[in-house]
Amino acid sequence: MSVFTPLARPELETFLAPYGLGRLLDFQGIAAGSENTNFFISLEQGEFVLTLVERGPVQEMPFFIELLDVLHDANLPVPYALRTTDGVALRELAGKPALLQPRLAGKHIKQANAQHCAQVGELLAHLHLATKDNMIKRKTDRGLDWMEEEGGKLLSHLDTEPRQLLEAALEEISLKKVGILALPRANIHADLFRDNAMFEGTHLTGLIDFYNACSGPMLYDVAIALNDWCSDDDGVLDGPRARALLGAYAALRPFTAAEAQLWPTMLRVACVRFWLSRLIAAESFAGQDVLIHDPMEFQQRLAQRQKVHALLPFAL
Ligand SMILES: Nc1ncnc2c1ncn2[C@@H]1O[C@H](COP(=O)(O)OP(=O)(O)OP(=O)(O)O)[C@@H](O)[C@H]1O
Numbered sequence: 001m002s003v004f005t006p007l008a009r010p011e012l013e014t015f016l017a018p019y020g021l022g023r024l025l026d027f028q029g030i031a032a033g034s035e036n037t038n039f040f041i042s043l044e045q046g047e048f049v050l051t052l053v054e055r056g057p058v059q060e061m062p063f064f065i066e067l068l069d070v071l072h073d074a075n076l077p078v079p080y081a082l083r084t085t086d087g088v089a090l091r092e093l094a095g096k097p098a099l100l101q102p103r104l105a106g107k108h109i110k111q112a113n114a115q116h117c118a119q120v121g122e123l124l125a126h127l128h129l130a131t132k133d134n135m136i137k138r139k140t141d142r143g144l145d146w147m148e149e150e151g152g153k154l155l156s157h158l159d160t161e162p163r164q165l166l167e168a169a170l171e172e173i174s175l176k177k178v179g180i181l182a183l184p185r186a187n188i189h190a191d192l193f194r195d196n197a198m199f200e201g202t203h204l205t206g207l208i209d210f211y212n213a214c215s216g217p218m219l220y221d222v223a224i225a226l227n228d229w230c231s232d233d234d235g236v237l238d239g240p241r242a243r244a245l246l247g248a249y250a251a252l253r254p255f256t257a258a259e260a261q262l263w264p265t266m267l268r269v270a271c272v273r274f275w276l277s278r279l280i281a282a283e284s285f286a287g288q289d290v291l292i293h294d295p296m297e298f299q300q301r302l303a304q305r306q307k308v309h310a311l312l313p314f315a316l
């Protein structure tokens with residue numbers, strides 16, 4: 001289970017006291033999640049989630065806090081950093097940046113249908129519309145340069161077939177980089193997988209885990225989401241789900257001609273990003289009690305996306 005930093009009750013009680021939310025009733029490490037340490041926290045005044053941020057520089061934390069405030073103020077269903085009675089949002093616990101957030105209702109779904117996908121597309125468009133004119137700048141630490149660098153290093157670890165697949169994708173990234181970086185931008189979630197959305201029945205109740213959020217091409221966010229929400233088990237894109245997600249998104253923010261043109265490339269870039277991070281995690285956490293997502297899933301998806309040539313059907 002991915003509790004990288006275990007906590008004892010007394011240190012937790014000391015940490016929680018300044019929020020003024022009552023006594024600690026219960027707490028529980030969360031096994032799901034692969035990058036940060038999370039605890040469900042029951043206090044007298046409600047249910048919360050405590051996150052200890054395990055990855056990325058501490059100086060980035062104000063970005064996440066500000067972005068979640070902006071999205072919360074725009075009435076989007078996201079968690080946000082609660083303040084202590086002295087107004088402090090970013091705290092430290094066990095030497096890690098620590099945030100207390102409201103616990104959102106709902107649970108993750110494994111099998112997405114077109115109805116789920118339409119809501120994801122709609123909410124993603126709202127997220128982009130809420131930030132595109134006042135984007136808060138943050139360069140991702142897993143962008144195109146990172147993909148080229150880490151991908152280059154990993155090539156020699158791969159067998160012939162995956163190596164050729166990755167080589168072709170890295171070549172395409174290098175060729176299309178300028179065009180990708182010129183696409184319309186906003187603040188993007190950059191990790192909108194099924195395990196980062198909550199549903200109650202068929203109703204989307206929230207998005208969580210903004211720790212990969214950054215400023216970047218909106219189309220990249222759409223491609224990341226689509227690759228997870230609309231793939232079959234063998235990595236093939238499911239037409240009805242893909243059309244539902246893209247249609248709902250484009251109804252609120254129509255795609256530009258440049259986005260339509262770069263769509264097949266972007267689907268592949270979004271596969272490379274997660275194939276590489278999963279390969280790196282699998283190597284660095286091998287044998288440890290940490291949730292590791294299967295890298296092969298993205299190798300398969302990338303192989304399937306090499307066959308995608310159709311431009312976006314919903315462009316201006
Ligand atoms: N605000 C919240 N409300 C309800 N549940 C939450 C909240 N934040 C986190 N969780 C729960 O904790 C789990 C892990 O959280 P999260 O996805 O942020 O961790 P992570 O390590 O960053 O995961 P990932 O593998 O997606 O990077 C989620 O799957 C969800 O069940």
Ligand SMILES: N[C@@H](CCO)C(=O)O
Binds near residue numbers: 191278
């Ligand atoms: N969503 C990512 C993990 C967190 O970034 C994956 O499935 O590889």
